[in-house]
Amino acid sequence: MPGFSFIAEVYWDLEWTLQQQGFNYTYDKRLYDRLHAGETRPVREHFYAGLDYQSKMARFLENHDEARAAVTFPREKHEAAAVITFLSPGLRFFHQGEFEGRTKRISPHLVRGPIEPTDLKLQQFYAHLLDLLRHPILRGGQWQLLECVSSWEGNWSSDSFIAFAWQSPDGERLLVTVNYAPHESQCYVKLPFSCLGGEQFRLRDLLSAASYDRDGNELQSRGLYLDLHPWRYHVFAIESIAPK
Structure with missing residues (x-):
């Protein structure tokens, strides 16, 4: 019908x-x-x-x-x-x-x-x-579950993260990260986005006032480092910072 x-x-x-x-x-x-x-x-x-x-x-x-x-x-x-x-x-x-x-x-x-x-x-x-x-990306974008790896040897708290990404056909990107645990946790999130190298990026949280600038080469090679309090989360829009 x-x-x-x-x-x-x-x-x-x-x-x-x-x-x-x-x-x-x-x-x-x-x-x-x-x-x-x-x-x-x-x-x-x-x-x-x-x-x-x-x-x-x-x-x-x-x-x-x-x-x-x-x-x-x-x-x-x-x-x-x-x-x-x-x-x-x-x-x-x-x-x-x-x-x-x-x-x-x-x-x-x-x-x-x-x-x-x-x-x-x-x-x-x-x-x-x-x-x-x-946001259109959450209706017509492509979703992908991401890998979170230990931020240093012996740190098991990376297993407490759930992270996934949304990408739109025009290159827009969202990153969702959640520490779903009753303790502080750290990890590196492996990002699926291509062509990050050689640029600077602003990670703007769409559910808070938080904003962070990160180097694209590091994001592409190591991933994004996270250190979150219990049950905390980010929903980042990843935006290129045009050189001045």
Whole structure:
């Protein structure tokens, strides 16, 4: 039917089967469960799947069957999980009251809920995230999971990162990095972008005021060095700095 999408809520590893039978999207409960558990490697391994599968996943942090995200995820973990979930390929699925930090799960049979105060900081975070999701690169760009390697011998905390990149046909680039762990972590992110050598680049975080200038030769050879506090993240636009 033109203009109509079918979404299946299905489990037991039947998501791919239903996608092949004509469903436009299937619930990504596996990603939700792994984010909830808070272990980084299983989350990263979930993104090893092919894009023909991932692009048909409906990704969410709460729905009418689950506890509210504001209850399930502590604040900083909530934001980190949202960055991973909604900046990945696929359908972004939001639930009524999620942006305001509602805590009471409402039965769909009741059709009403208690009045709750709005979590203004969480609402502001989602407002920035929704603005970012309007960016054309997150709708028509190419997504790629990235490798994060140890920043020095014996530093195992690189395993705590999830990083991926978006590229548009006209050369625009976004880099998403998340330390999905309750401890400070360091790593080098291997960048997939070509032709970085010989230029200077500004990494401008689209979800904060942070901005960093980096040498393209170093970015191309070693990657981008990161040192992030627990559950922190960056969404960098990588922009060439024209010589003066």
